Amino acid sequence: MKGKELLNVALGVITSIGGFLEVGSMATSAAAGADFGFRLMWVIVFSTLCLIFLIEMSGRLAAVSKRTLVDAVRERFGFVFTIIPRSLELLVNLLVLAAEIGGVCLALKIVTGIPVAAWAIPVGLLIWIVLWLGTLEWLENTTAILGLMTVAFVVAAWKLHPDPHEALRGLIPHGAPHDAARYWFIAVSIAGSTISPYMFTFYSSGAVEEEWTEESLGANRMTAIIGMGFGCLMSIGVLIVSAMIFSPKGIHIDSYEQLAVVLSPALGRWGFPLFVGSLGVCCFGAAIELALSTAYILGQTFGWNWGENSEPRNGARFAATYTAIVILGALLMCTGIDPLKLTMFSMALTAVILPAVVVPFLLLVNDEHFVGEHRSGWIGNTVVVVVVLVASVIAIVAIPLELAGGS
């Protein structure tokens, strides 16, 4: 691998690590740690394993077929099939975007005391300005490098000295110790926050926009494995810190404000600014990815000019779409909706739509017409089948669980 390729891989890995943690992962991991100690850690690991395969597949599909996931699905399955997963994805994207805007607003509220609803429009405007003026590479690298401050959670987890045996036991799948409805609701929310469909759309669109070729497959694989693998550590860090701080005192997470001091016992006076910074930067980065992902979905479904690297006037409908979705997301947060409840609901809803988005993966990455000789191996196929089955179960149980045990 040449120097420039290595640099690209390194940047890709940094992007993945920095972009992994967002409001959904943070909220679900913290809730898991507070309510069930280390016992839900296995869900993070299992979901990340699925995510690694799916991200690798979407990158491979884009690099070999030169088509984005959305393009390929429409071409292979037709318009009528396409509108089902894409409509679901658009709805979920809007809710998750609102939750991410809410995350940034919360970070600002924790610092200033000014209510979330008052920050929604200024934050939405800032997100839009960055989208309007930035290029894809600049956006990815800047937010991801800033997002590396989430490493603070791993450092804090290390400094809190968790019992290694108990932590390792958390990696083994097992049932609920108590409050089964709550346990499984948080489990499906973790899966929904980790295996986010917008990430596949964003990743494959980025790959096409950056003109990946078959030579990029090695870098794609490394980015998926190392980037997502390290990203998973951030989520585990949040869970461990939450488990060590909140679980022994029997504190349940009812609001993000409770999390503000979660890093302080381990990191002292740096804990508070690092938490606020992590929350703000990660949610800001995820909001940008979500807005772009929504514009990619519409642009690619209907065949418009699209691309974050081109000027807004050269992709007028694309730019109008991300503008509209950011306005809608900000307005949703202006209504005073509880960001934590919206996040948990959005994550469960994400789990519901997973089968509709993931099923086409298996067929596309095994279709010679699209990926030629680079079809998925049996391991990848098996994992995707497992994802589909688990996601189906998640979809069936998520909503009743939310009604029974969700916050």
Next chain:
Amino acid sequence: MELVRDILDKQIRGRHGEKLGKADGIILELREHKPPRVAFIELGSATFARRIGRRFERWAVWLNRKLHVRRARYRIDFGKVKDHELDLDVDIDPLPSPAWAWERWTREHIIERIPFAK
């Protein structure tokens, strides 16, 4: 060439690579004592709405008539298709083309009125 696999739902690109839309429909010409031939590629909201159902098609036609921006359907002569390997490359200038009416409208009425759009 397999029409559904190689033409339908593919990206249509204009003369300089601009994205014009997707091949929402294919129009065949039936000829006496000869096999049918592909006459046009059709794109537009009425065409893809028809694939969902007739009612959706009527709504799309009605909406387009109200909005006065573009016809509900637009046809491209199949003879203008230069290549169909990855995308459907057609010999059409998108700027004056009805296929780009919404793109032009959005650009002129919304995007170009915002600073730093260029």
